[in-house]
Every structure is written in C-alpha cells, then in structure tokens.
Amino acid sequence: MSAATTEQRRFATLLAPATVIVVAGLVLPLLLMARYSLNRFEPGQFMVEALTFGNYVKIISDPYYRRIAVTTVTMAFTATAICLVVGFPVASAIARAPARWKTALLLLVILPLFVGNAVRAAGWMVALGQKGLLNWILLRLGIVSEPAAFMYTWGAVCAGIVSVNLPYVVLTLQSVLEGTEKSAVDAAQSLGATPFTTWRLVTLPLAMPGVVAAGLLSFILAMNAYATPVLLGGPTFQMMAPSVADQVLQQSNWPLGAALAFTLTAITLILTATVSFTLARTHAGA
Amino acid sequence: MAGIRIESLAKRYNAVSAVDGVTLDVRDGEFLVLLGPSGCGKTTTLRMIAGFVAPSEGCVRIGARDVTHEPPYRRNIGLVFQNYALFPHLTVEENVAFGLRRRRVGEAAIRTRVATALSRVKLDGFGGRYPRAMSGGQQQRVAIARAIVIEPDVLLLDEPLSNLDAQLRHDVRGELRRLQTELGITTIMVTHDQDEAMSVADRLAVMEKGQVRQVGTPSEIYRRPADRFVASFVGRANFYAGRAERGIFVTASGLRLPVADLAEGADTLMIRPEAVGLRPAGADGLAATVETATYLGAGWELELRLAGGERLSVVAPDAGEHWRQGQILTAHVAPTAGVGMRTGS
Numbered sequence: 001m002s003a004a005t006t007e008q009r010r011f012a013t014l015l016a017p018a019t020v021i022v023v024a025g026l027v028l029p030l031l032l033m034a035r036y037s038l039n040r041f042e043p044g045q046f047m048v049e050a051l052t053f054g055n056y057v058k059i060i061s062d063p064y065y066r067r068i069a070v071t072t073v074t075m076a077f078t079a080t081a082i083c084l085v086v087g088f089p090v091a092s093a094i095a096r097a098p099a100r101w102k103t104a105l106l107l108l109v110i111l112p113l114f115v116g117n118a119v120r121a122a123g124w125m126v127a128l129g130q131k132g133l134l135n136w137i138l139l140r141l142g143i144v145s146e147p148a149a150f151m152y153t154w155g156a157v158c159a160g161i162v163s164v165n166l167p168y169v170v171l172t173l174q175s176v177l178e179g180t181e182k183s184a185v186d187a188a189q190s191l192g193a194t195p196f197t198t199w200r201l202v203t204l205p206l207a208m209p210g211v212v213a214a215g216l217l218s219f220i221l222a223m224n225a226y227a228t229p230v231l232l233g234g235p236t237f238q239m240m241a242p243s244v245a246d247q248v249l250q251q252s253n254w255p256l257g258a259a260l261a262f263t264l265t266a267i268t269l270i271l272t273a274t275v276s277f278t279l280a281r282t283h284a285g286a
Numbered sequence: 287m288a289g290i291r292i293e294s295l296a297k298r299y300n301a302v303s304a305v306d307g308v309t310l311d312v313r314d315g316e317f318l319v320l321l322g323p324s325g326c327g328k329t330t331t332l333r334m335i336a337g338f339v340a341p342s343e344g345c346v347r348i349g350a351r352d353v354t355h356e357p358p359y360r361r362n363i364g365l366v367f368q369n370y371a372l373f374p375h376l377t378v379e380e381n382v383a384f385g386l387r388r389r390r391v392g393e394a395a396i397r398t399r400v401a402t403a404l405s406r407v408k409l410d411g412f413g414g415r416y417p418r419a420m421s422g423g424q425q426q427r428v429a430i431a432r433a434i435v436i437e438p439d440v441l442l443l444d445e446p447l448s449n450l451d452a453q454l455r456h457d458v459r460g461e462l463r464r465l466q467t468e469l470g471i472t473t474i475m476v477t478h479d480q481d482e483a484m485s486v487a488d489r490l491a492v493m494e495k496g497q498v499r500q501v502g503t504p505s506e507i508y509r510r511p512a513d514r515f516v517a518s519f520v521g522r523a524n525f526y527a528g529r530a531e532r533g534i535f536v537t538a539s540g541l542r543l544p545v546a547d548l549a550e551g552a553d554t555l556m557i558r559p560e561a562v563g564l565r566p567a568g569a570d571g572l573a574a575t576v577e578t579a580t581y582l583g584a585g586w587e588l589e590l591r592l593a594g595g596e597r598l599s600v601v602a603p604d605a606g607e608h609w610r611q612g613q614i615l616t617a618h619v620a621p622t623a624g625v626g627m628r629t630g631s
C-alpha cells in the first residue's frame with residue numbers, strides 16, 4: 001500500500017514538467033480559442049464578447065465553407081490511400097532487404113524529411129510550372145503540344161501531400177512488417193497458398209495494425225496540411241488549415257478562424273475515431 | 287505418399303557452401319532424421335526440399351516427380367517449424383483448415399478433417415482458441431495438425447522440439463513418432479540433439495560442414511560410426527591412433543587389440559566407454575590402473591590408464607564392486623567393441 005503510494009508519487013514528480021508544458025502550451029491556447037470561437041466578429045470592431053454558435057452555424061450552412069471541408073476530407077482520404085498503396089510495397093521491400101542494405105534504404109526514406117514542407121513545395125513548383133521540368137519532358141517527347149497546367153490543380157496538391165506523407169507511412173509500415181514472422185509466410189506457402197493469396201490472407205492481416213497507424217498518421221497530416229495547398233494549390237484552391245490562417249491573418253476574423261480550427265479538429269477526430277473503432281471491431285479476434 | 291530422392295544437392299551463398307553435395311534416399315513411409323551441429327546445413331537442405339531455397343546444383347524428387355523447379359505451394363509438403371509459425375490472427379480451427387481451403391475442399395469435409403486432425407494431436411475442443419492462448423507444446427501440436435491434415439506427400443520438421451522444455455520435448459517426440467507410424471507418412475526431421483534423433487529415427491543422416499558423413503539406422507551409426515566426427519557426435523568415444531595389421535589394431539604405444547571387420551588402412555580405433563568389460567586384475571585383457579572412479583547410481587564412470595600410457599574412459603553398470611582410485615584391474619575389449627576408421631577422410 002505504502003509502496004504503491006511512493007511509486008505513484010515518483011510517477012507524479014516525473015510527469016510534472018511535461019504536464020506544465022502541455023497545460024501552458026496546448027490546453028490554455030485551446031481554451032482561449034474555444035472561447036474566441038463563441039465571440040462575434042464586427043467588421044471594424046475586431047472581436048465582440050459574446051456567447052453565440054453563430055460562427056459554427058455559418059460554417060455548416062455556408063456552401064463556401066462546406067465545399068472547403070469536403071475538399072479537405074476528400075484530399076486527405078485520396079492522399080492517404082495513395083500513400084498506403086505506394087508505401088506498402090516499398091516498406092515490404094525494405095523489411096525483406098538484406099541487413100547490410102537496410103540502413104541505406106531507410107536513410108533514403110528519411111532523407112526527404114530533412115527538407116521542410118515549404119522548401120519541398122517550392123521544388124514541386126519548379127517541377128510542375130509552365131516552364132517546369134515535367135512540361136519540358138512532355139514537350140520534348142511530343143506528348144503535349146503546348147505546356148499543360150499542372151500547377152494550381154487538385155492533382156498538384158495531392159502529389160505534394162503524398163510526397164510529404166510518404167516517408168512517415170513507409171517508416172510506420174516497415175517497422176510493423178519487420179516484426180511479423182517470416183515463417184508464417186513460409187507456412188502459408190507450404191500449405192498451398194500462392195504468393196498473392198499468402199499476401200492477402202497472412203501478410204496483410206498481420207500488417208493491419210501498421211496499415212491503420214500509417215493511414216491515420218497520413219490522414220491527420222493531410223487534413224492539417226498548410227504549406228502544400230497554399231503553394232501548389234494557389235489562391236483559388238481552398239483547404240481548411242489555410243482558410244483558418246486566412247481568417248485570422250488576412251480578415252482579422254478571430255472568432256470565425258477559431259471556429260474553423262475547431263471544426264477541422266472535430267472532423268479529424270470523428271473520422272479518426274470512427275475508422276479506428278470500426279477496424280478494432282472487425283479485427284477484434286486478432 | 288512417396289519417397290524422397292535428393293541428388294548432389296548443393297547451395298552456395300557467394301563463396302560459402304551451406305550445403306555441399308548431399309545425396310539421400312528416403313524410402314516411402316520412412317522417418318529420416320538429419321542430425322548435425324548447428325550451421326552444418328540441415329535447415330538449408332530442408333528448405334531446398336520444401337522449395338524455399340533454390341539449389342545451386344542437384345535435384346529433388348518426390349515420388350516420381352522432379353520438383354526441383356516447383357514453387358513451395360505446388361509441392362504438397364507438410365512443414366513444421368521450430369517457432370510453430372501459426373497464423374496468430376486465425377483460430378486453431380482456421381489454422382488447420384488453411385491448407386484444405388487452398389485445396390478447395392468442401393466445408394463439410396473441412397470440418398470433419400480438421401476435427402480428426404485435432405483429435406490425432408489430442409487437441410479436441412481447442413478449435414475455437416487463438417494460438418496465443420495456448421502453451422508452446424499445444425501450439426506445436428496445432429502446427430503438426432495443420433501440416434498433416436493436408437495429407438502431404440512428405441512431412442518436413444525443422445527442430446520442432448527445441449523450443450519446448452525437457453519433459454514436453456520427451457512427450458511430443460513420442461507423439462510425433464506414434465503419429466508418423468500411424469499415418470505412414472515419409473518424414474524428414476532436422477535436429478542437433480542426438481538423443482532426440484536416435485529415439486525417433488528409422489534412419490539417421492549425420493551431417494557436417496554441408497555434407498552427409500554417414501547414413502544408417504541409429505544402432506549402425508552408434509556402433510559402427512564411419513568416422514571420428516560421427517562417433518563423437520552421437521555419443522562418447524575413446525580414440526587411439528595406430529595401424530591395422532591383419533585383424534589386429536596396433537596402437538602407437540604398441541598395444542595389440544584384435545578387432546572384428548578391421549579394414550586395412552584404418553589409422554584410428556574407436557571404443558565406446560560402455561563396450562569395455564571390467565575384470566579383476568590378472569584376467570585376460572588389458573592391465574589398467576583406475577585414475578578416477580565416479581559412482582552414478584546406475585553405474586560407474588571410470589578413467590583408466592593402460593599399460594602403454596593411453597587413457598580409457600569406461601562406463602560400467604553397477605555390479606556390486608567398489609572401484610577405487612589406484613586400483614589395478616583388467617579392461618576387456620571384445621573384438622566387436624572396437625571400430626577401425628580412417629581419419630582425415
């Protein structure tokens with residue numbers, strides 16, 4: 001009994017600094033923002049103290065904001081799906097690679113993370129622009145007769161987000177695939193399962209926790225993407241994180257910005273929780 | 287069911303030879319054990335038979351079929367691994383049914399065959415469990431059920447008992463042998479444990495450094511080992527350098543021992559410790575002095591020094607004598623007790 005209390009006290013002491021930082025750096029601003037989101041915005045007067053859900057009602061009822069939300073969710077789902085489909089074979093290959101190559105391969109995956117999102121997006125701008133690398137190649141090969149518009153499209157933003165998220169997805173999947181038993185795969189084949197059947201019935205189900213983790217990570221990152229949609233999507237392409245910044249920085253509309261931020265967080269949380277819960281139930285046996 | 291024939295099978299990894307020209311004939315229904323120290327190429331040989339490792343040379347035949355270039359999933363082989371390799375996301379029943387589903391067996395037949403297989407390994411009623419809710423011994427029995435339920439042409443087991451504790455290992459190896467006899471399925475088991483090998487095998491193939499040193503029944507291997515390596519791997523042995531002279535082995539110090547079936551050219555004599563008889567001093571045999579005497583309950587373990595200075599380890603049953611250090615006695619080595627062999631071969 002007294003031992004347990006001592007243990008608990010030591011635990012509390014260890015956790016105290018982190019708790020202070022989390023409360024000061026995360027909880028307080030969030031509470032402040034929550035409060036702001038219930039205020040009213042009067043042009044010229046900046047922010048008027050109030051207790052109204054008007055901002056939220058506006059976000060839900062205004063087709064302009066609804067479209068932004070739909071674009072954001074669709075983008076996050078698509079980019080995540082692409083990341084998983086592209087990332088899985090890469091992660092499998094790394095997991096199966098001989099030990100002496102593994103470090104080099106992992107370094108290759110991590111390398112892009114050394115370059116910030118904004119810098120990378122700038123790189124994509126060079127590659128995808130009117131006079132960019134891609135157009136130059138397509139023109140040279142005669143596939144197009146005049147430069148195609150890649151920049152400021154949905155596809156450009158999607159490619160950008162995929163390139164940002166892919167290393168995280170590959171690393172997460174690789175660490176899970178690394179831990180799964182190679183001999184279960186051999187067992188499946190000895191029992192008559194072709195390589196594809198083995199993948200479908202053994203490799204994939206065993207990797208499912210990793211797929212879920214990688215998918216959620218990518219989804220959350222994509223939902224909150226800022227630099228990529230701004231730089232590659234241009235002024236007319238709207239996603240939620242940039243629109244929060246736009247309300248706060250450009251329109252000085254803190255209440256609406258705060259409400260948008262909470263809506264973004266809520267959508268992310270609800271979708272994440274739904275997916276996790278559903279998968280946890282279908283895989284309850286494993 | 288079918289026999290297995292592997293011919294000049296070899297596997298090289300870069301410059302390293304993991305398996306170096308193995309030829310083996312396993313008869314239909316036979317239980318053959320590949321025995322050898324760790325790293326001698328047993329697993330690689332087994333994985334070439336199963337189809338997971340492509341041979342650098344040689345071929346594998348199962349029955350009349352040359353399967354050298356067949357992928358594992360078309361070889362109809364039952365495989366049991368050291369670490370069980372069950373599917374953790376499937377129940378015991380689904381694990382066992384896995385191979386039957388791949389063979390498109392009907393659901394009703396699957397149910398009865400799975401139940402039969404589980405009852406063969408004494409796991410009736412465990413079908414709904416997940417592997418992680420079972421002990422190591424139970425998991426290994428599920429793995430065995432999963433391998434035999436598909437009625438494979440051959441059953442391959444790679445150190446199937448080495449993750450189990452001593453008592454369980456003893457039990458499971460007994461069950462394994464019983465099951466193999468009941469089903470009459472051609473079986474190759476790999477192990478580095480000579481007790482295990484001796485106790486289950488119809489025949490043993492002793493491997494060293496990627497090559498088979500000797501193939502034979504457990505008693506042939508034990509009594510008439512082909513070389514020094516085999517002799518010391520399957521039990522304890524005394525070795526003496528010397529030469530063969532028309533049925534007599536003459537040791538370096540000049541001791542002359544009659545040996546039955548002594549091949550000319552033999553340069554080493556092997557004598558098993560328990561093949562030596564102990565008699566009172568002065569009897570017919572080799573005069574010896576007891577250097578150490580250890581009583582083990584069931585018998586004695588003696589270290590003797592012979593007249594020529596050689597040492598002789600002896601294991602003798604307890605017949606009421608009390609051996610003491612310094613005691614003089616006679617060691618009797620029957621002509622059939624010694625085995626001449628050529629070293630450096």
Ligand SMILES: Nc1ncnc2c1ncn2[C@@H]1O[C@H](COP(=O)(O)OP(=O)(O)O)[C@@H](O)[C@H]1O
Binds near residue numbers: 304323326330
């Ligand atoms: N994939 C591989 N790459 C390189 N060397 C290997 C590989 N597999 C096995 N070996 C080598 O081949 C030899 C035999 O290995 P193995 O067949 O596993 O022996 P055993 O099962 O008898 O312990 C060992 O020296 C091992 O290091």
Ligand SMILES: [Mg+2]
Binds near residue numbers: 325328330
């Ligand atoms: Mg091995």
